[in-house]
Amino acid sequence: MTTHLTTELAGPPPAPGIFDELSKREIRRAVLSGIAIPGYQVPFGSREMPVARGWGSGGLQVTLSLVSEKSRLKVIDQGEDAGVNAANLRRLVVNHVGCEEETDTREADIIQSRHRIPEQPLRDGQVLVLQVPGAEPLAGIVKEMDEQRRMHAEADYAKMWVRLYEDVVHNGLVTAAAGYPVLVEGRYIMTPSPIPRWDVPKLNGSQAITILSAGREKRIFAVPPHTHVVPLTFEDRPFEVEHTPGAACRLCGSADTYIVQEPARDGQFSTWACSDTDFCRRRRAGDAPATVPHVQPTALQAAQPSEPAPPALVQPAAQPARRDQEETA
Amino acid sequence: MSTAATAPPTTSAPPTWALRTEGLGRIYGDPGPASLVGTGPDFGTEISPATGAVVAAWDVGFEVAPGEALGIIGESGSGKSTVMRCIAGDEQATAGTIALRGVGDGTVNIRDLSPTARRKLRLQQISAVYQDPAAGLNLDVTAGGNIADPLTAIGWRNYGSIRQRAAELLQRVEVPVGRMDDAVRTFSGGMRQRVQIAKALANDPPVLLLDEPTTGLDASVAAGVLDLLRHLLEETGIAAVVVSHDFGVIDLLTRRVLVMQHGRVVESGLTDQLLEDPQHPYSQQLVAAARG
Numbered sequence: 003m004t005t006h007l008t009t010e011l012a013g014p015p016p017a018p019g020i021f022d023e024l025s026k027r028e029i030r031r032a033v034l035s036g037i038a039i040p041g042y043q044v045p046f047g048s049r050e051m052p053v054a055r056g057w058g059s060g061g062l063q064v065t066l067s068l069v070s071e072k073s074r075l076k077v078i079d080q081g082e083d084a085g086v087n088a089a090n091l092r093r094l095v096v097n098h099v100g101c102e103e104e105t106d107t108r109e110a111d112i113i114q115s116r117h118r119i120p121e122q123p124l125r126d127g128q129v130l131v132l133q134v135p136g137a138e139p140l141a142g143i144v145k146e147m148d149e150q151r152r153m154h155a156e157a158d159y160a161k162m163w164v165r166l167y168e169d170v171v172h173n174g175l176v177t178a179a180a181g182y183p184v185l186v187e188g189r190y191i192m193t194p195s196p197i198p199r200w201d202v203p204k205l206n207g208s209q210a211i212t213i214l215s216a217g218r219e220k221r222i223f224a225v226p227p228h229t230h231v232v233p234l235t236f237e238d239r240p241f242e243v244e245h246t247p248g249a250a251c252r253l254c255g256s257a258d259t260y261i262v263q264e265p266a267r268d269g270q271f272s273t274w275a276c277s278d279t280d281f282c283r284r285r286r287a288g289d290a291p292a293t294v295p296h297v298q299p300t301a302l303q304a305a306q307p308s309e310p311a312p313p314a315l316v317q318p319a320a321q322p323a324r325r326d327q328e329e330t331a
Numbered sequence: 332m333s334t335a336a337t338a339p340p341t342t343s344a345p346p347t348w349a350l351r352t353e354g355l356g357r358i359y360g361d362p363g364p365a366s367l368v369g370t371g372p373d374f375g376t377e378i379s380p381a382t383g384a385v386v387a388a389w390d391v392g393f394e395v396a397p398g399e400a401l402g403i404i405g406e407s408g409s410g411k412s413t414v415m416r417c418i419a420g421d422e423q424a425t426a427g428t429i430a431l432r433g434v435g436d437g438t439v440n441i442r443d444l445s446p447t448a449r450r451k452l453r454l455q456q457i458s459a460v461y462q463d464p465a466a467g468l469n470l471d472v473t474a475g476g477n478i479a480d481p482l483t484a485i486g487w488r489n490y491g492s493i494r495q496r497a498a499e500l501l502q503r504v505e506v507p508v509g510r511m512d513d514a515v516r517t518f519s520g521g522m523r524q525r526v527q528i529a530k531a532l533a534n535d536p537p538v539l540l541l542d543e544p545t546t547g548l549d550a551s552v553a554a555g556v557l558d559l560l561r562h563l564l565e566e567t568g569i570a571a572v573v574v575s576h577d578f579g580v581i582d583l584l585t586r587r588v589l590v591m592q593h594g595r596v597v598e599s600g601l602t603d604q605l606l607e608d609p610q611h612p613y614s615q616q617l618v619a620a621a622r623g
Contacts, residue, residue, distance in 0.1 A: 156447050163483035168476045171512050236490035
């Protein structure tokens with residue numbers, strides 16, 4: 003009887019490979035706990051993976067515990083499906099599980115990423131798996147882990163606010179560029195992995211499940227669908243996203259997507275290109291929404307004239323997205 | 332001392348005191364009654380001969396009314412700072428009652444509250460100023476940032492309002508507002524102590540605990556800080572407990588005083604009377620030393 007039960011609990015017989023069924027179960031349990039308590043960091047027994055810790059081992063474990071043979075898997079590195087790390091991780095999972103490779107965000111069931119959330123708004127049923135290099139938003143504020151946990155338990159986040167205050171005093175604005183701290187469902191402060199500020203509003207009220215996993219710190223946390231995710235900022239200092247006036251993607255002409263500078267033939271960084279290669283390709287093919295509806299004035303504070311712009315050229319997020327589209331393919 | 336004059340909280344009217352303690356005790360080691368035998372001023376020690384426990388404070392009771400300042404004086408190791416730390420919640424008292432008018436109209440023994448609830452009291456009900464500014468401040472944060480800490484903790488989220496409040500408080504403690512955005516580490520000892528006082532007053536707490544607030548400052552700077560404290564206590568209607576080994580400080584700031592020795596209160600009364608006519612031999616010794 004007992005033997006029978008344990009066999010049943012253990013699930014399918016162990017397949018030769020990199021991840022056993024019981025470990026996957028543990029990850030799924032941690033993911034479920036994370037979804038039940040949005041933003042709370044759930045400890046889990048991070049396994050050894052065939053990639054080094056810090057190279058997406060946390061995300062890989064979550065992806066492996068979620069994919070089936072029928073899943074369509076998209077993996078991106080800096081928004082690009084063809085990045086070395088992304089291609090290798092995707093190939094690793096596909097060879098191991100036999101699932102389908104996918105690059106079109108709309109078609110993917112599971113999207114693993116580190117630095118970006120795709121421009122295409124995610125839909126119900128999709129899972130975004132983010133690889134997190136540093137899970138603890140309070141790590142730079144208090145050193146003792148016991149104290150960090152106490153602060154989370156009591157929602158005692160005054161020191162985080164003091165840090166934001168100091169940032170504004172010294173720099174005129176909150177300077178956090180990636181992994182901007184957010185308050186999840188009014189309770190836990192979370193670091194959303196090193197995504198740019200541009201992507202932070204996409205977490206708010208998302209239809210998809212976002213699972214964040216740190217293999218090195220052994221923490222899994224999650225943002226369930228339709229959850230409030232609010233970037234921390236003072237009432238009189240609206241949250242701002244990256245924007246460079248006049249810059250647009252060299253390939254698709256978009257000015258309403260996250261664009262990055264790239265070296266031109268002369269070695270100068272004078273041109274810009276979309277970070278999300280899938281979305282850029284679809285824009286050129288006329289197969290993408292004309293404006294990206296993530297950054298909505300309702301999701302953010304109303305646009306107000308802000309501090310003198312720092313070199314990074316930040317402007318209020320509520321700037322209406324541009325519509326001019328030049329097919330430059 | 333606490334007598335039967337104050338009725339137990341049977342009436343619904345709020346008490347006249349802001350802070351009250353009764354039978355407060357703190358024992359390091361075996362907390363049983365065996366530890367008490369053979370300790371106290373009569374035996375000249377606070378260490379229990381039977382159990383080796385240290386009876387740092389025992390049976391300390393007093394009331395402080397709003398606008399009143401109570402002094403606790405005694406030599407190093409007499410238990411005066413232990414009493415303060417037990418009230419502040421930095422340590423857990425072994426025995427006794429601590430009540431604040433602001434918490435359930437004084438009917439709640441805050442010693443029974445959870446550590447979480449005790450920490451919350453420190454935001455709006457009770458503030459402490461320590462001898463070492465580093466104990467109450469983050470020296471690497473600006474003066475304004477240190478004051479922003481208690482403000483954001485109770486929900487202030489407007490940068491402009493926080494700065495305005497911080498500037499007001501710094502003005503009140505006579506720190507030049509132009510230095511608001513400098514790290515406290517760059518401040519002199521007296522200025523740091525003033526910032527610590529400003530932080531303690533940020534949320535207008537009804538009770539303020541001062542633990543040797545001017546010890547470690549040179550005489551002229553200490554005089555300035557004392558003068559400031561005297562004015563603040565007069566103006567704000569705050570209830571203060573001043574712990575010091577210096578009769579000069581106690582004389583300047585308080586009207587009533589407890590004298591502690593070996594963990595017990597040996598004498599209490601009006602500060603000026605006690606200074607003029609001390610009864611207990613230990614008080615006489617302290618006064619003689621102060622008159623030196």
